[in-house]
Amino acid sequence: MIGATPVPKIAVRGVEKSFGEKRVLDGIDIACGAGESLVVIGGSGTGKSVLVKCILGLMRPEAGSIRIDGVETVGIGRAARAALMRRFGMLFQGSALFDSLSVWENVAFGLTQGRGMPRQEAREIAFEKLASVGLGPEVGALAPAELSGGMQKRVALARAIAAEPEILFFDEPTTGLDPIMADVINDLIIDRVRGLGATAISITHDMASARKIADRIAMLYRGRIIWQGPTSEIDCSNNPYVDQFVNGRAEGPITMEVRAA
Amino acid sequence: MIAFLASVGVVFLAFLEATGRLVLFAGRALAAGFAPPFYPRLILRQIVYMGYYSLPVVGLTALFTGMVLALQSYTGFARFNAEGAVATVVVLSVTRELGPVIAGLMVAGRVGAAMAAEIGTMRVTEQIDALTTLSTDPMRYLVLPRLLAGLVTLPVLVLVADIIGVFGGFLVGTYKLNFNPANYLTQTEQYLETMDVVSGLVKAAVFGFLVALMGCYHGYHSRGGAEGVGQATTYAVVSASILILLFNYFLTQAFFA
Numbered sequence: 166m167i168g169a170t171p172v173p174k175i176a177v178r179g180v181e182k183s184f185g186e187k188r189v190l191d192g193i194d195i196a197c198g199a200g201e202s203l204v205v206i207g208g209s210g211t212g213k214s215v216l217v218k219c220i221l222g223l224m225r226p227e228a229g230s231i232r233i234d235g236v237e238t239v240g241i242g243r244a245a246r247a248a249l250m251r252r253f254g255m256l257f258q259g260s261a262l263f264d265s266l267s268v269w270e271n272v273a274f275g276l277t278q279g280r281g282m283p284r285q286e287a288r289e290i291a292f293e294k295l296a297s298v299g300l301g302p303e304v305g306a307l308a309p310a311e312l313s314g315g316m317q318k319r320v321a322l323a324r325a326i327a328a329e330p331e332i333l334f335f336d337e338p339t340t341g342l343d344p345i346m347a348d349v350i351n352d353l354i355i356d357r358v359r360g361l362g363a364t365a366i367s368i369t370h371d372m373a374s375a376r377k378i379a380d381r382i383a384m385l386y387r388g389r390i391i392w393q394g395p396t397s398e399i400d401c402s403n404n405p406y407v408d409q410f411v412n413g414r415a416e417g418p419i420t421m422e423v424r425a426a
Numbered sequence: 427m428i429a430f431l432a433s434v435g436v437v438f439l440a441f442l443e444a445t446g447r448l449v450l451f452a453g454r455a456l457a458a459g460f461a462p463p464f465y466p467r468l469i470l471r472q473i474v475y476m477g478y479y480s481l482p483v484v485g486l487t488a489l490f491t492g493m494v495l496a497l498q499s500y501t502g503f504a505r506f507n508a509e510g511a512v513a514t515v516v517v518l519s520v521t522r523e524l525g526p527v528i529a530g531l532m533v534a535g536r537v538g539a540a541m542a543a544e545i546g547t548m549r550v551t552e553q554i555d556a557l558t559t560l561s562t563d564p565m566r567y568l569v570l571p572r573l574l575a576g577l578v579t580l581p582v583l584v585l586v587a588d589i590i591g592v593f594g595g596f597l598v599g600t601y602k603l604n605f606n607p608a609n610y611l612t613q614t615e616q617y618l619e620t621m622d623v624v625s626g627l628v629k630a631a632v633f634g635f636l637v638a639l640m641g642c643y644h645g646y647h648s649r650g651g652a653e654g655v656g657q658a659t660t661y662a663v664v665s666a667s668i669l670i671l672l673f674n675y676f677l678t679q680a681f682f683a
Contacts (some may be wrong), residue, residue, distance in 0.1 A: 223555050250561045261556040264547075279561030281463065324560075 172235040174199040174332065174364040175220060180229030181388075182215055189215050190226065191388030197381075202358060202365040204375040204396075206410065207385035208419065213368035214258070216385065217334050220366070221253060222246050233332070251279065254330035254363075258337040260321040262309035269295065269305035272323045280328065294323040297360075298353050315346035319353065326357050333358060335367035339374045351377045372411055375399075384410065386419065451643050455573055458566040465571055472575030476537050476634075477583055483536060484529045488587035491524050492516055492594025500603050512603070513613035516595035521622045522682075525588045526580075527674055530633030533580060534640070534666040541572055541641030542662035546648035546655035554646070569646065572638045580634025581627040588626065625681040632677065633670050640666035 173196040182190040189212040197203040207213050218224040220231055222238060231238050238249060262271050270277075272294055273287035282290075292302050298319040309317060318338065325333060338354060339347035351374050358365045358378075369375050375382055376396055383393035384407050392404045399411055409417030499515045545568060548554050557564045592614060599605040641662045648658035 218555070221559060223558060247561055247563075250559060253559055255556070255559040257552045257556055259551055261552040263553055263556070274562070275560035278463070278567070 171198065173197060173232075174201070174234060175366065176230075176232040176235075177216070177220065178230045178232075180216070180219055180226045180231060182212070182219060182224065182226045188388055190219070193229070193385075193388070193390055195383055195390050195393065197364055197366055199364055200362055202355075202367070202378055202380045204367045204369060204379035204382050205385055205390075206368075206370060206372070206375050206382060208370060208410070211385050212388055213385055214336055217255075217336055217366065217368055221255060221334060222249065251328065252331045253334065254325035254328065254332070255334045256318070256321045256325045256336065256338055258340060260309070260314075260317040262317060262320060262324070264309060266309075267305065268300075268307050268309060268312070268320050271309065271320060272305075272327050274324065275328045290327060291323070294327045295320070297326075297357065298323045299349075315342050315349070318342065318346075318350050322350070322353055322357065326361060329361055331363055333361075333363045333365045335365065335369075335378075337369055337371075338367060339369065339371045344373075347371065347374060348377075354378050370410075372413075448639070448643055451569075451646070452573070452639055455565045455569040455642070458563055459570050459574070463566070465567060468567070468571040469574050472571050473579050476533065476572075476575050476638075477579040480533055480536055480579075480583060481586065484532050484583050484587050485590050487528050487532055488520070488525060488591040489594040491528055492520055492591035492596075493598045495519055495524070495591075496595035496598040496603065500599075509603075510613065512599060512605070513595065513610045514617045516599075517592050517614045517618050518622055520591035520595070521588050521618070521626045523626075523674070523678070525584045525591055526626045526629040526633055527670060529580060529584045529587045529630065530637065530670040531667055533583070533634065534637045534663055534670065537576075538637040538641040538662045538666045539659045541638065542645040542648070542658045543655055545569075545642055545645030546658040549646060549648050550651055550654060564646075569642045572642050573635060576634035576636075576638030577631050578634070580630040580637070584626055584630035585623075588623065621681070625677070628681075629674060629677050632673055636669045636673065637666045640669065 175197040177193050177195045180190050180193040181188065193216060195203075195205070205213050205216065215224060219226045222241075226239060229239070233249065233252075238246075241249070262268075263274065266274065269288060269291040272291035273282075273284075276282040276287035276290060277284055292305055295302070295305060300316065300319055300323070304312070304316070304320075309320065312320065322338075325335075335354060338350055342350060354365070354367070355378055365378075367375075367378060376399070379396045381393065382396055382399050383390050384404075385391070386406055392402050392407045394402065399407065402408065402411075405418050409419050495516050496512055499512050500509055503509050503511055503515075545554075548568070554564045554568070557567060596607070596610055596614070599610045600607045644658040644662040644665070645655075648654040
């Protein structure tokens with residue numbers, strides 16, 4: 166019996182993106198199945214964030230195709246993009262919490278502003294989501310600036326999951342955190358993604374985080390995916406670039422551009 | 427010669443490109459106002475911030491401008507025995523020109539810079555991207571309320587500035603230059619026409635829009651961390667100030683030439 170190949174939740178084909186002379190994405194091909202947690206690893210400045218922003222529609226690629234559930238999303242209209250955004254949740258690298266709003270208003274923002282939910286109802290959901298990431302109701306009234314980095318990440322995670330999206334994106338979720346807090350965030354990500362049954366794409370250069378939250382890992386180097394496979398195979402990839410990155414060695418095929426001042 | 431023409435061409439094309447971007451930006455923001463959701467609370471907040479909190483600085487500037495104007499015109503007009511025109515000169519200068527221009531420049535320095543810094547910081551900390559991912563159009567949520575607030579608030583500020591400026595002239599005229607208060611007020615009112623005040627208020631609406639547009643535009647397109655935000659703030663104030671003076675000339679020509 167021949168079964169039909171399932172349509173990937175997210176399929177990226179031949180995506181190219183340049184900034185001036187610099188080609189950041191040079192024909193990216195990657196796919197992520199429904200309910201899968203894909204982690205894209207790679208050094209700083211290799212275009213990981215640009216890839217996620219292209220999938221989200223925050224940047225428009227110059228070439229290639231990005232399909233969500235088999236539907237092309239590059240070049241779609243404003244209304245279709247807005248509808249698509251309602252299916253996404255995003256945790257930004259620097260948390261990107263709104264300074265002018267309290268913590269609970271940040272968490273409820275997508276519900277009140279994006280979906281027109283009554284403020285009181287959204288407030289109750291916001292406190293529920295804050296509790297799900299381990300933050301008590303007393304945190305809700307604080308301003309984001311009054312929180313530690315780890316707490317800000319938790320609030321950002323609560324905001325990303327508040328509207329219970331189908332697809333979650335995590336941009337460097339553990340950067341700037343101590344190892345214990347990083348592990349707490351990793352556990353929360355796994356718990357929340359599984360709890361929602363969501364598809365997740367994360368980008369990181371923190372290998373401990375990648376190993377923990379990924380079902381599958383892909384490595385981005387010089388604008389291309391040079392390796393991808395199950396997390397269990399990352400240590401036996403037989404790819405010298407992946408080996409060097411995973412083991413954090415200065416010697417190897419990946420050379421850092423270091424210029425004397 | 428060709429190299430010179432080429433460099434002039436490059437500058438001219440860059441100017442056209444920048445103008446086109448600015449017009450498209452303003453068009454996108456205004457177009458966002460024709461479809462829900464609307465944010466009346468945000469517009470009100472911007473009006474309070476732009477208007478109420480700018481009152482002290484605009485009022486003080488208008489007061490001293492009116493006072494200096496009375497003093498200067500008196501010393502000038504005394505040379506050909508025309509001291510009686512002081513009150514008329516003060517009220518016409520303040521309502522037609524100095525009220526809107528000085529209020530516009532003050533608001534550009536106070537509010538335009540703050541807008542560019544706030545939106546610029548939101549840009550470099552990815553808060554604007556976060557708005558988009560939370561299904562909120564940044565043009566509708568951030569830019570449009572500021573543009574509308576600028577359009578509505580500056581005329582009100584200028585009306586207050588006009589009154590305070592004329593009052594400054596009255597104070598100097600009556601207490602220092604020994605004009606009869608009743609005569610001074612009669613002179614003030616005698617030659618003042620509705621068009622003098624209305625033209626100033628129209629100018630103020632245009633200046634308010636320009637200040638908000640420059641603040642939002644430069645903030646929205648800022649890049650590269652704190653330095654980029656600082657640059658955006660400078661550009662916002664400088665470009666708004668230049669545009670105010672430029673548009674002041676064209677509007678004056680349209681109203682009175």
